[in-house]
Amino acid sequence: MKKKIISLLMCLMLPLSALTACAPGNAQNSGADTTAGATTTTVADSKSGAVKEPKYIFLFVGDGMSHVQINAAQVYRGNNTEGEVTTKSLNFTQFPEAGVATTHDATSFCPDSASTATSLSTGVKTHSGVIGMEKDKKTVVPNISEKLKAKGKKIGIVSTVTINHATPAAFYSHVASRNDYYDIAMQMAESGFDYFGGGSISQATGKNKDQADAYGVLESKGYKVIKTKEEIEALNSFSGKVYAMSPVLQDSGAMPYSLDAKSDGVSFADFVKKGIDVLDNENGFFMMAESGKIDWAGHANDALSGISDVLGLDEAVQVAVDFANKHPDETLILVTGDHETGGMTIGYxxxxxxxxxxxxxxxxxxxxxxxxxxxxxxxxxxxxxxxxxxxxxxxxxxxxxxxxxxxxxxxxxxxxxxxxxxxxxxxxxxxxxxxxxxxxxxxxxxxxxxxxxxxxxxxxxxxxxxxxxxWTSYAHTGTPVPVYAYGAGAELFGGSYDNTDIYKKLAELTGI
Incomplete structure (x- = not known):
């Protein structure tokens, strides 16, 4: 009886538009969009019960993405006609929980991807350029991927930029400098993680091109290294450990911008979908998926390239939402940025x-x-x-x-x-x-x-x-970033907090 009273009180606290979600048998339409022509994303209600440990966790990181990059994509998709101005929402902006996180690191209010990704993956502040280590640049800090792997979950790392770039590297490696690409690649091979997908390996034979080829090292550690669309499409839960590299590469070995991608290519969303196929198992999984070229477009002050990759991120998140709809009480989806890039503004x-x-x-x-x-x-x-x-x-x-x-x-x-x-x-x-x-x-x-x-x-x-x-910069800025959450434990991610708290909230949820 007490539970029914509490449930009724929670419903009375909701806005009128959301009361239908309290009706028996009704799932909350957390992706409902009231703007004209918007895509509707239907997901199950994550607020109806006590906080529970998610079996499946997706962490999407839009590198260089803050509120303005997101809203620019919504403006671009919307209607800019005078008298009829409206945005068209992205699916993740309609998630039931939203927060905002500060991004400064131990050295600057305008941080880099190494330190901010380290905050997301380990919960500590460190120097710009440092990955997975304390401020002394010596003390290794275990990251969430390693801890969840030890707990029995499968682990996937996806990035649209090189797979040993700063953000993905922060979820499997520990180096004093983000530029130690070869060392990072070696730690990737030693990680034992189950799925890597996206861009190529930077400096695969070392800075002086005199080291053992990283692709060969991965294969010697039991990884299937695949580079064709046909091989990627064939991946499944029996594929074993996999590194799936984009068949088409652009600047510095990254995947092409969404603006330049061909319809018959392998998209960011495709890599996430194949990641689910490889990782799905009875113990669950953790997947970090980075849209890294939002940042690169911001550095170059190319708005449409950035907007197009935000829309590509939205498509990838939809893949996770579709999976969550099949596992509504077991899945947590988080979408955030590591920092803002370019000082982008809507207004000139x-x-x-x-x-x-x-x-x-x-x-x-x-x-x-x-x-x-x-x-x-x-x-x-x-x-x-x-x-x-x-x-x-x-x-x-x-x-x-x-x-x-x-x-x-x-x-x-x-x-x-x-x-x-x-x-x-x-x-x-x-x-x-x-x-x-x-x-x-x-x-x-x-x-x-x-x-x-x-x-x-x-x-x-x-x-x-x-x-x-x-634009105000060709570099990063100190603007806070949004955090959007749906699913099991999503209610922990509302409000205002530091980026290190994203790790801490995940650690609390998963008992690590």
Missing amino acids: AATGYDTAFSILNNQKLSYVAFDEMIGKMKEEKTNMTMADVMPVITENFGLIAPTDAAAKDESKKAFVLTDYEYKKLENAFAESMKAEDKRSSDDEAMLLYGGYDPLSVTLTHIINNKAGIG
Whole structure:
């Protein structure tokens, strides 16, 4: 009787729109979206009983992702028509619990991925650049993956960037420097974890290319190293220990940006789905899945590439939600960021209170793919001019030179470069045509280009600004990050806390 009274009181505390969830037999529609055309995600109610240990745990990390990257994706998916402005929610923003976490590390309020991922995986603060160790850079701190593996769960690590990059590495390795890629790869092989998926191994034969090949070392430790779509699709619970590498790689051995990915490729969501197939077992599993190139796009100030990867993350989370719907009382899904990158804002000085995210639809590829395209043009024509490049810019970004005949078309007014913007583009083109070691490296050049190719970063700045998006940095910022939670134990993750508390709450839930 007492339980029924408590249950009734909890229902009375809910908003009117949520009271239907208290009706017998009704599951809470935690993904219901009241905005026009939004996708509905149906999940079971995680608040109806006492906190219980989750059997299956998904931790999704959007590297470089804070509130603004998430809302920019919702604005992009929504309606930017004057008088009808609305966002279209992502599935994880509709989870029943939401929190906010601070991200500073032991050395800075603008931390790096090594220290923040270490906070998420171990619950300790450490120096920027340090993975899985205390501030003394010597004391090893066991991480949640290792502890849950010892408890009998299977472990999966997925990342869209190189698998021995800082964030994934923090869940299986311990090094004083995140740049010790080869040592990290060796610890990956020794971990005994069950599933690795995503990008390639950075410095697989060591910094000087004189070490035993890391792929071979993994195979000697019993891992199947697979690199084709057909092999990845064939993975199942009988596959044993697996490292599944993306068949298509982009900059520095990472998976392609979602914006550049082909429909017949292997997506981030596919790697999560295959991870479930490999890891599913009677003792449960823990999977950390990182969308790492949200961060890389933020560093390069390329809004659409970042937004596209946030949407790719949303698709991967949906895979976990679909699994949770089959195991509603046993699954916990967390979605968070490690830090914010780029100081991204929805709002730009020259546009006032206006935004025009539809302009971004004209960008057809990432800054990386554009750099590759221009690089090939340079090889084919040594004395390339702005007149040679402008048609390529128009085709791939929609931007039109003020002298172009198309500039007179009223319907294309939003895409016509002002004289100021065109001059910026001309200066950037001239700088871009120089050999990299001959380019300007003074303070002004760093503020304008941030070390990226001058032409591509100027293009993304211009199209972002026209859309109403601004940037303050080419680096990380100290902005707190959101935490979204659904499932068994999700109620622990509401409120405001530090990123180390995410580990501590997981440790409490799992009894480690």
